[in-house]
Amino acid sequence: MISLNLSPSLNPGLLHKTRSRQQPTRLSALLVTNPKPFNHRYPLGLSPIPSLQIRDAAAKPLLSLTNPESSSGFSRKPRSIAAVGSSDSNPDEKSDLGEAEKKEKKAKTLQLGIVFGLWYFQNIVFNIFNKKALNVFPYPWLLASFQLFAGSIWMLILWSFKLYPCPKISKPFIIALLGPALFHTIGHISACVSFSKVAVSFTHVIKSAEPVFSVIFSSLLGDSYPLAVWLSILPIVMGCSLAAVTEVSFNLGGLSGAMISNVGFVLRNIYSKRSLQSFKEIDGLNLYGCISILSLLYLFPVAIFVEGSHWVQGYHKAIASVGTPSTFYFWVLLSGVFYHLYNQSSYQALDEISPLTFSVGNTMKRVVVIVSTVLVFRNPVRPLNALGSAIAIFGTFLYSQATAKKKKIEVGGDKKN
Incomplete structure (x- = not known):
């Protein structure tokens, strides 16, 4: 049994297809990274990007979907970008990811400027x-x-x-x-x-x-x-x-x-x-x-x-x-x-x-x-x-x-x- 910890902004119908290994996924790209808790390195309110985690019944993290647009502080870049179903990739999704990365870089630059x-x-x-x-x-x-x-x-x-x-x-x-x-x-x-x-x-x-x-x-x-x-x-x-x-x-x-x-x-x-x-x-x-x-x-x-x-x-x-x-x-x-x-x-x-x-x-x-x-x-x-x-x-x-x-x-x- 799989329980989902999802953001309301994601389409549940897309993630529903991950329930079965035999069914191909329609997500064109997933940002795969290790789940991280609250980053205590910033006690003055500077926190990392929150992540969306998909967990199994034993609450063991399977993967973490980082939402760049919800960044409220410093963050690490995702460790890897796994292309899934690249043949069915959607150009609109790629452009959205590009815009999100630009926003993340601007936010990080601003935060770093504040720290300096x-x-x-x-x-x-x-x-x-x-x-x-x-x-x-x-x-x-x-x-x-x-x-x-x-x-x-x-x-x-x-x-x-x-x-x-x-x-x-x-x-x-x-x-x-x-x-x-x-x-x-x-x-x-x-x-x-x-x-x-x-x-x-x-x-x-x-x-x-x-x-x-x-x-x-x-x-x-x-x-x-x-x-x-x-x-x-x-x-x-x-x-x-x-x-x-x-x-x-x-x-x-x-x-x-x-x-x-x-x-x-x-x-x-x-x-x-x-x-x-x-x-x-x-x-x-x-x-x-x-x-x-x-x-x-x-x-x-x-x-x-x-x-x-x-x-x-x-x-x-x-x-x-x-x-x-x-x-x-x-x-x-x-x-x-x-x-x-x-x-x-x-x-x-x-x-x-x-x-x-x-x-x-x-x-x-x-x-x-x-x-x-x-x-x-x-x-x-x-x-x-x-x-x-x-x-x-x-x-x-x-x-x-x-x-x-x-x-x-x-x-x-x-x-x-």
């Missing part, structure tokens, strides 16, 4: 209010701890109210996560220290040198890179050096913090690939949520030791400087919430686009953040400083292009083998 816009906007808001808070309360260890705390609370709310699937935590997973969480902690606190000592734009220029550390450390661990990749890091080094020499707000502590942040995040990425390969059932957002919680446990005890004795006095000075406690609370709250949100949006974007497109988008994001913070804080920028920043960022673009070609070559080689 949110990613950029949230990053700008974080950088602005993070710097505002640090200007009146120059204690980056406490502020960095609060930002991890805000992200941890956000993920716990999503998991508790089942807005996002809670990951299956095991002892081997926690052990494998200890290293990446430690390096993430180092990268995050070092960046916050840098933000507290120099202009936001200068920190971001130095952080654009992250590919240099990635190539060097990966090469030391046995990876090989083509000449184009090595050449692409030269303008990054030259641009960052020129920007540092001509930076008005130059501070050795700020430069060191940005450099250490690059090292921390590069080691986090390398260590994650080596230690978390057997835990592919944990998606990107859950992985980042777990890293945030562990990083908070790493960071906060050290923060108390490093600067805890100055927090009360610094708090009173901050309130006196701002004027109203609510304004200071608002700045700190926005820095914490938007720190997590922009990382969440970046994972959503990475899940839908190629690494190359993501790298280009990340490079442009850095440009937008630099320009925005310069305009907001009115930091003086010398011509040579602007030139060095542009050269460094252009170098990161060349690096993303070169590494993308390297990955294509490696994938092609694996297929041939």
Whole structure:
């Protein structure tokens, strides 16, 4: 006995003919794909295309008919298109499918544009209010701890109210996560220290040198890179050096913090690939949520030791400087919430686009953040400083292009083998 889960827009008479294997079907084309439940990767209301499933009496999915016109969010393209009864195909049905595919592409492009816009906007808001808070309360260890705390609370709310699937935590997973969480902690606190000592734009220029550390450390661990990749890091080094020499707000502590942040995040990425390969059932957002919680446990005890004795006095000075406690609370709250949100949006974007497109988008994001913070804080920028920043960022673009070609070559080689 077969039960049907059908959309009212489908002709029941056509699907009735699938009840018997001996009777030929009149459907000219079926979009065949694996049935998927609600996509919990998008807790903010972005959902995949709903599918229509034909099930047997045991409720085992036989096939899934995707309805492109009912798309309300991101979706994967159907895995295959099975032509059934191609000799009796109807041109009108083909044209309808073509129109549906065009609508699906437009919807996906629009949704992806929204995610990119949110990613950029949230990053700008974080950088602005993070710097505002640090200007009146120059204690980056406490502020960095609060930002991890805000992200941890956000993920716990999503998991508790089942807005996002809670990951299956095991002892081997926690052990494998200890290293990446430690390096993430180092990268995050070092960046916050840098933000507290120099202009936001200068920190971001130095952080654009992250590919240099990635190539060097990966090469030391046995990876090989083509000449184009090595050449692409030269303008990054030259641009960052020129920007540092001509930076008005130059501070050795700020430069060191940005450099250490690059090292921390590069080691986090390398260590994650080596230690978390057997835990592919944990998606990107859950992985980042777990890293945030562990990083908070790493960071906060050290923060108390490093600067805890100055927090009360610094708090009173901050309130006196701002004027109203609510304004200071608002700045700190926005820095914490938007720190997590922009990382969440970046994972959503990475899940839908190629690494190359993501790298280009990340490079442009850095440009937008630099320009925005310069305009907001009115930091003086010398011509040579602007030139060095542009050269460094252009170098990161060349690096993303070169590494993308390297990955294509490696994938092609694996297929041939």
